[in-house]
Amino acid sequence: MEDRIERIKKQLHAASYKLTPQREATVRVLLENEEDHLSAEDVYLLVKEKSPEIGLATVYRTLELLTELKIVDKINFGDGVSRYDLRQEGATRFHHHLICTECGAVEEIQEDLLGEVEKQVEKAWNFKVKDHRLSFYGMCHACQEKLVQQET
């Protein structure tokens, strides 16, 4: 935890930004909720619990900054709000999501599934791939089970 903060601090400094208390509080919330996909509002409310004086605009500005530095990824599940996700340490590629259209659960996949596909795209379309986003929509294991039970 502390070492990850330290590393993020260095990344900010390298780009001539400071890790202010507000920014640190925001980053801590992201680290503590790494499993979730928080919206700006979510982050704001969580940061407020520990730093009640923070403003929503600051959270937005911080998240924008972190996105720019590729410390977080800004993602969109189509529900009208942007969500923010910490990148895995050292990850150069975006991770993937399994989104259950029944219950709304979102599972993350860190494995890189697209190595081969990327090569194919680079070759066939002459496109230099730098990043990718992949989401699968369907039914998670739990909802499949539920369905089977209903049918009996």
Next chain:
Amino acid sequence: MEDRIERIKKQLHAASYKLTPQREATVRVLLENEEDHLSAEDVYLLVKEKSPEIGLATVYRTLELLTELKIVDKINFGDGVSRYDLRQEGATRFHHHLICTECGAVEEIQEDLLGEVEKQVEKAWNFKVKDHRLSFYGMCHACQEKLVQQET
């Protein structure tokens, strides 16, 4: 063109909706601009050229309806607006995008690149895949060329 309208009309009827003049005008704009990724506002302005009396809310309602019937896909490139894309005739899966981060160009890939990957996901995560979204970010051929020229 006319036959595609006709088919969409049938799809609407099958779900007990009508192809009203406003809806038809909206669908025509989508067909005429199939290459682009129009936002609701874009569609509205284009529809207005031929049907000036149409309201923005109607366009939104029509696009929502078409999305629900899977005639169009609602997509998001992270620029704050939703965009709408006609599905290929008979396509059951979402197509893919190559997004150039230099010039903003968006190219479509209709090929299904993910057959194998999907099987892998279904097996390893016990997740029944129904649809997927894949976008690659990077540099298009034209921008790569431009870069090479600058360097010389």
Next chain:
DNA sequence: GTAGCTGCAAAAGTTTTGCAGAACC
């Protein structure tokens, strides 16, 4: 006549911006 659809205007919700003041070298 009733059910579905539309246009307008207002509302809702998210995100950005302007600005004066605070913090930090």
Next chain:
DNA sequence: GGTTCTGCAAAACTTTTGCAGCTAC
């Protein structure tokens, strides 16, 4: 002192909703 950053409030945008009226069988 100058630069960066913050909090507040207002503004800007996109999208949704309420409602009265229209359309089409």
